Amino acid sequence: MESAQKPARVRILDAAHDLMLTVGLGRATTKEIAKAAGCSEAALYKYFESKEELFVRVLSERLPRLTPLLSGLTAEPGTGTLEGNLTRIARQAALFYEQSFPIAASLYAEAQLKRRHDDALRKIGAGPHLPIEALDAYLRAEQTAGRVRAGADTFAAASLLLGACAQRAFAYDATPDGERPPVDDFAARLARTLLGGISVAPDDARP
Template identity: 80%
Template sequence: MGLMQQKPARVRILDAAHELMRTVGLARATTKEIARAAGCSEAALYKYFPSKEELFVHVLTERLPRLLPLLGRLTVEPGRGSLEDNLTQIARQAALFYEESFPIIASLYAEQQLKRKLDDTLRTIGAGPHVPMRALDAYLCAEKALGRIRPDADTTAAATLLLGACVQRVFAYDATPTGERPPVDAFAARVARTLLGGISVAAEPARPATGA
């Protein structure tokens, strides 16, 4: 506790919220328990975060692998690097983000009232699970404008396919004989190559898979 108390209160609250949300889920992580774990009062918690929903958003943006900054940078600077490398970066970061966020949000689907409240909060502050998809769509559109993606490519569908594959990696492999998820680097590379096979122009074909 002594080491934790040396941290600023806001940092302690975020650390405690991240740990509790990760271990017991968002629905069961109460502000009272978070404040206790952070070594502060609920009043102090609300000084920094007006609601549990907004605290959750800050946990996502400050404690989990950061996806939106990467997408924003690529959208501002389309044409830099190869499409395959860029999409591999995105797939890797998305896979890591969903791997850490899914245990936090999974419990919400058993608490529909709380989920609706969270959805309302996210809409109010311009956040939500649709935001990365729109950001990736914007990046792909920027690349299409530069001629690196086929003019008839459906960028919205492509964004959905890439991020959807990353979500599937979180839970779809639990029932396999090994119960192991594919290693994130090899997974990201394969997803990027496969997606490029459908949207890239002939001038920049996807490199063939190596069986990773």
């Protein structure tokens, strides 16, 4: 079989992604993931220390890559237009949350499971707060570069943008047509609206 020719780590990630999507993170056990990957549970733990680490790797390697985009932009503030960069971020974030929400949603049905999961994420230095902190860091870098207004609350701006992207993943299922706003238009509108509150006004940019 083609899947058997893939490296074990790749098979495990593929199986974890499929199971987390179909049965939810809470019910996707390492035993079932290993079975679906065609390996032993002991073999799974050679590559991943816990199911939580496996979950984080699925998010970072199988879903739209948000963190590398934010890291790259933060390293080179002033590159491209601020509106263009925020549009890229919003688009990637919207797609990331759209694909990650069905995986993580089952956690919210069991408070005890959610607490255990959050504790495990803290131990490995992961969690859903990190993209907000990364976007905040990017906006602060642009603030230093003079493209974001000096008095702008960059953390609030990051929370607003990513919060809207996360909400898009589930808030529109009950609308008459049950369709999410198209991602490209959605991202562009978010970026333009956010810029109205944080960008440097033309008069402020004059020496």
